[in-house]
Amino acid sequence: MAAPRVAVVGAGLIGLSTALRIAEVNPSCCSITLLSEQFSPNTTSDVAAGMLIPHTYPGTPIHVQKQWFKETFTYLFAISNSDEASEAGIHLVSGWQIFKNPSEAEVPFWSDIVLGFRPMSAAELQKFPQHSHGQAFTTLKCDCPPYLLWLEKRLKANGVQIHTRKVTDLWELHREYDIVVNCVGIGARQLVGDQQLFPIRGQVLKVHAPWVKNFIRDGDGLTYIYPGIDSVTLGGTREKESWCLSPDPGTTKDIFDRCCSLEPSLQRAQDIRVKVGLRPSRSCVRLQREVLSQGGAKLLVVHNYGHGSGGFSVHRGTAEEAAHLVGECIAVLQGSSSKAKL
Amino acid sequence: MGTRDSTSQVQSRDFDPIAQHRVRLQALDTQTLDCGAPNKLRCTRGSVEASKIHRGCLENSAEPRAMRIAVIGAGVIGLSTALCIHDRFHALVPQLQLEVYADRFTPHTTSDGAAGLWQPYLSDHGNLQETLWNKETFEHLLGYLNLPEAKEMGLFLISGYNLFKQPVPDPSWKNIVLGFRNLTPKELELFPGYSYGWFNTALMLECRSYLPWLTNRLAQRGVKFFHRKVESFEEMFSQGIDVVINCTGIRAGELQPDPALQPARGQVIKVLAPWVKHFIITHDMESGIYSSPYIIPGSELTVLGGIYQQGNWNEENSAQDHKSIWERCCRLLPTLQKAEIVQEWSGLRPARPSVRLERESIGHGRLRTEVIHNYGHGGFGITIHWGCAMATARLLGNVLQEKQSQSRLSAAAICQTAEFPPSWPRATYPKEVLENMD
Numbered sequence: 001m002a003a004p005r006v007a008v009v010g011a012g013l014i015g016l017s018t019a020l021r022i023a024e025v026n027p028s029c030c031s032i033t034l035l036s037e038q039f040s041p042n043t044t045s046d047v048a049a050g051m052l053i054p055h056t057y058p059g060t061p062i063h064v065q066k067q068w069f070k071e072t073f074t075y076l077f078a079i080s081n082s083d084e085a086s087e088a089g090i091h092l093v094s095g096w097q098i099f100k101n102p103s104e105a106e107v108p109f110w111s112d113i114v115l116g117f118r119p120m121s122a123a124e125l126q127k128f129p130q131h132s133h134g135q136a137f138t139t140l141k142c143d144c145p146p147y148l149l150w151l152e153k154r155l156k157a158n159g160v161q162i163h164t165r166k167v168t169d170l171w172e173l174h175r176e177y178d179i180v181v182n183c184v185g186i187g188a189r190q191l192v193g194d195q196q197l198f199p200i201r202g203q204v205l206k207v208h209a210p211w212v213k214n215f216i217r218d219g220d221g222l223t224y225i226y227p228g229i230d231s232v233t234l235g236g237t238r239e240k241e242s243w244c245l246s247p248d249p250g251t252t253k254d255i256f257d258r259c260c261s262l263e264p265s266l267q268r269a270q271d272i273r274v275k276v277g278l279r280p281s282r283s284c285v286r287l288q289r290e291v292l293s294q295g296g297a298k299l300l301v302v303h304n305y306g307h308g309s310g311g312f313s314v315h316r317g318t319a320e321e322a323a324h325l326v327g328e329c330i331a332v333l334q335g336s337s338s339k340a341k342l
Numbered sequence: 343m344g345t346r347d348s349t350s351q352v353q354s355r356d357f358d359p360i361a362q363h364r365v366r367l368q369a370l371d372t373q374t375l376d377c378g379a380p381n382k383l384r385c386t387r388g389s390v391e392a393s394k395i396h397r398g399c400l401e402n403s404a405e406p407r408a409m410r411i412a413v414i415g416a417g418v419i420g421l422s423t424a425l426c427i428h429d430r431f432h433a434l435v436p437q438l439q440l441e442v443y444a445d446r447f448t449p450h451t452t453s454d455g456a457a458g459l460w461q462p463y464l465s466d467h468g469n470l471q472e473t474l475w476n477k478e479t480f481e482h483l484l485g486y487l488n489l490p491e492a493k494e495m496g497l498f499l500i501s502g503y504n505l506f507k508q509p510v511p512d513p514s515w516k517n518i519v520l521g522f523r524n525l526t527p528k529e530l531e532l533f534p535g536y537s538y539g540w541f542n543t544a545l546m547l548e549c550r551s552y553l554p555w556l557t558n559r560l561a562q563r564g565v566k567f568f569h570r571k572v573e574s575f576e577e578m579f580s581q582g583i584d585v586v587i588n589c590t591g592i593r594a595g596e597l598q599p600d601p602a603l604q605p606a607r608g609q610v611i612k613v614l615a616p617w618v619k620h621f622i623i624t625h626d627m628e629s630g631i632y633s634s635p636y637i638i639p640g641s642e643l644t645v646l647g648g649i650y651q652q653g654n655w656n657e658e659n660s661a662q663d664h665k666s667i668w669e670r671c672c673r674l675l676p677t678l679q680k681a682e683i684v685q686e687w688s689g690l691r692p693a694r695p696s697v698r699l700e701r702e703s704i705g706h707g708r709l710r711t712e713v714i715h716n717y718g719h720g721g722f723g724i725t726i727h728w729g730c731a732m733a734t735a736r737l738l739g740n741v742l743q744e745k746q747s748q749s750r751l752s753a754a755a756i757c758q759t760a761e762f763p764p765s766w767p768r769a770t771y772p773k774e775v776l777e778n779m780d
Contacts, residue, residue: 080677081531081532081676082676083679083680085617085676085677086615086617086680087680089617091617091618093619094501094541094619094620095501115526115528115529116523116525116541118521118523120521121520121521123521124520126484127487127488127499138501138529143617210616210641211546213499213500213501213619213620213639214499214500214501214543214619227619229617264489264490264492265489265490265498267490268490
């Protein structure tokens with residue numbers, strides 16, 4: 001049987017990292033093509049700050065989420081420590097998560113994976129008079145576009161073909177490909193009609209404020225300051241079921257004010273750019289196989305979408321699982337092909 | 343200060359001899375406000391002695407002469423000391439006139455080349471005074487942190503790592519910085535070759551911004567700047583300077599020899615590496631402070647260093663030092679290999695076993711004048727500057743108090759006593775009065 005033909009649909013963080021993992025795990029036993037309508041800097045991933053601070057999925061066991069986060073953190077930690085770090089846009093950043101309500105300041109499941117996690121001291125909390133508790137730690141940040149562009153470069157080095165193409169129906173790929181990996185993020189609502197998937201709109205500001213070296217995140221998840229390589233991301237909003245991709249000026253002012261109250265020097269920030277992304281939210285990531293068939297034809301599908309706010313934190317872990325599912329699909333194809341030979 | 347009429351303009355800085363005359367008359371004679379003389383300045387009311395004393399009293403009660411304080415040096419020490427002095431005294435001593443003299447201003451001072459990280463040396467060698475000054479500086483700066491103008495000052499928080507090859511005692515400043523803790527094993531994996539370390543959050547104060555900020559504040563308050571090299575303390579006093587504040591850093595020896603002051607030459611490479619968000623300072627307990635590689639990210643450029651050469655006066659960049667800094671820093675942080683080199687700079691830390699912060703009376707008799715020294719801050723000038731500025735201002739306060747007492751003897755003895763009879767025997771007049779008489 002000819003080498004199975006794999007198509008990965010979607011060129012955001014999930015699509016690129018999944019395609020890369022498939023190439024790494026299944027070298028030479030399949031051909032891989034990446035198809036996407038949008039590429040960096042126009043994906044949802046480009047809007048996100050890329051902080052490795054996990055979101056908790058209500059529908060996934062904690063030990064699984066922890067495993068995904070650990071794999072992702074370990075992978076990125078190694079890159080951050082290598083001479084590729086600046087090209088890949090991966091860097092360590094330290095800072096604080098602060099709470100107004102002591103009951104919110106629980107120790108999260110990921111506290112032993114990030115570095116140096118500990119409660120904030122009273123002296124540290126003096127910088128935030130509105131907040132009574134906090135946690136200090138060091139984590140990683142994946143700056144986009146650099147990280148996505150670096151992934152694309154790695155894909156090409158691994159022989160992955162990349163094409164711009166809008167896929168309106170997975171079945172349209174059944175003649176050219178044997179296995180399709182669906183990493184279309186929020187696009188899955190339309191592409192596969194998943195009603196459990198819904199957008200949580202996020203508006204952010206990217207500003208020039210290079211003196212901000214530490215991150216600050218309000219435990220409510222709504223206000224955050226994440227310093228990146230060339231800009232600081234100020235956020236944000238969480239608007240469920242909003243599909244609006246246009247920036248809202250009132251929201252811009254509100255985000256700016258909230259961030260300035262945590263870090264007053266931001267009033268001197270320059271070059272303010274506004275971006276909007278739709279977090280592809282779901283109670284759990286859809287990581288599963290599916291078989292599409294029509295007439296006698298079949299198309300094996302692996303879904304890997306619905307990462308919501310937590311894509312960056314778990315992307316390598318879910319890519320690993322998706323690659324494993326692709327391996328299972330390849331085995332199925334090879335099994336049927338040998339059966340066919342009998 | 344003696345009796346004064348509440349309606350008189352005693353605090354007026356305008357020289358008004360007529361008004362002053364009325365004040366003095368009141369002190370002498372509560373019944374008459376007008377002595378009747380057509381020309382008050384030549385009033386000869388009473389006896390000859392009285393008129394002389396009376397005129398002497400006018401001279402002494404003229405607007406208080408300007409109290410000229412000259413700060414020599416416009417690095418972080420000179421400018422911050424000037425500002426501290428102005429803050430403290432301008433309202434209390436209206437005749438204070440503050441002047442700054444320097445041959446080098448920002449961005450050409452030693453302070454401008456430094457990265458600007460607030461961090462004392464590892465050990466205070468029992469010098470608790472300096473530890474206190476460091477603490478005062480940190481707390482002073484923290485007060486500005488939550489103001490938008492922190493950015494103009496070049497002030498911001500920064501976290502980072504101090505790395506060692508063996509366990510070391512905690513530093514004197516562990517409770518001054520924020521969130522001080524030891525490094526975890528996983529963190530140490532980032533730094534092969536180092537087995538122990540600290541993490542903490544401290545402050546950066548970039549002098550490229552801080553010195554202009556101080557300069558603007560001083561200029562707004564009317565402090566005058568003079569761009570010239572001061573050759574001697576005498577030069578200042580002969581121009582009418584009352585007190586000199588000596589903040590001349592490494593070149594203090596040119597004004598007064600000080601063998602304890604020696605250069606500790608440093609060289610740094612400034613690169614573009616905006617992905618570096620932490621300072622990383624390594625320590626080699628045998629080679630000594632700042633002779634081991636360090637990486638300090640600023641607001642625009644990241645500073646790479648690790649040179650500390652005692653006794654080397656050379657301010658030129660050395661190719662050998664460049665190579666040493668580059669190789670050692672890239673080994674410490676491999677990602678630096680992709681960083682673009684933007685600048686190179688060398689400077690002389692004004693090293694001394696301890697900071698010289700003390701008064702000294704220069705000259706004698708009528709030419710006796712005061713110098714307050716504030717130099718010798720080594721590689722921790724930014725770290726300690728405000729504590730030293732305040733200590734210098736306190737010493738100046740003592741000097742001003744003493745001078746005020748002296749001048750009070752001349753004016754007060756004559757004018758402030760209502761029962762002053764014109765026929766006192768000369769021998770009982772205060773010395774200053776006798777000297778001013780013709």
